[in-house]
Structures are given as structure tokens and as C-alpha cells.
Amino acid sequence: MKSKRQLLFTCLLPLMVALVIYVLFRSPDTIVNKLIYSLLAIEPPMWRLRYGQWLVYNLPGALWMYAFLWFGSFSRSRLLSLLPLGMALGIELLQLLHITDGTFDILDVGFYLLVLAIFAALGGFRWWGGPKPVRSRRRSITYKALFISFMVIVILSDVWTRP
DSSP, rough: OOOOOHHHIIIIHHHHHHHHHHHHSSSSTTHHHHHHHHTOOOOOOOOSSOOHHHHHTTHHHHHHHHHHHHTTSSSTTTGGGGGHHHHHHHHHHHHTSSSSSSOOOOHHHHHHHHHEEEHHHHHTTTTHHHHSOOOOHHHHHHHHHHHHHHHHHHHHTTTOOOO
């Protein structure tokens, strides 16, 4: 069983860093920012970086995917752990085809593949050939609810914007 400390550093911390980057540096027009600003009743700060735009536009997506990959490793389904990569690349493909808001960025694809390599290097796939982890029904429902929540946050923050 994975420890709470591992959960913190592999899942929650990257998500929090990505959220802070979105809130402080990304457009206030993203739905997640509109929700946060309305709930907190504050004006968006909109800080700007002159250099290192990849920190604002590419790193958050990589952090989301890193957290998703580790969170997926908690699942009974081994293929579910690869769902984050499929989602991330799928969103980029939808952006390339202009089916959704956002801009296709080959640097995003590169970051996603780099994150997958880091995940693998840190032992993220070590359980791939071993027995499936045993989970209780309650833990399985909690896992699914959290996974869906993470997906909704990513979609609201990275895909759709409103004018």
C-alpha cells in the first residue's frame, strides 16, 4: 500500500503547484479561474513572466499528468494508469484539429512524454507484471470519485474558456 507521504509528493503537491500557476499567471477567462475568483470574491492577480513562458503554459500540464500517472498507479486497473497520457495527448489532438479551445503545442507533447519517462524511471511501472493491488469496494469508489474530480479540474482549467 502506498504511503500518505508518497501520495502527498506524487499527487497532491504537483496538483497544488499547477493550480497556483494557473491562478497567478494564466488567463482569468479559464473556467477554473472564474470559479476560484468568484468563490474567493477576489480580483485575479494576473502576474506576468517576461521569460520562461514554458513555466506558465507547459509546466502545469506536465504537473497534472505527473500527478495523474501516480494516482493511476493506485488503481486496480493497470491500463487506467496510462489514461492520463491518453487524455493529455487526446486534448492536444483535439486542439490541433480545432475541435476544442486551446492551442496545440508540440512542447506540451514533449513535456508529457518527459513526465512519462520520469514516472517510469521513478518506478511507476514496477508493479506492471506483478499481482493486482487488493482494494476494498469503498476505497475503489473513493478512488473513482477523486479521479473524476481531477479530470474535471484539468478539463475546466486547460481546455474550455469563456469570453
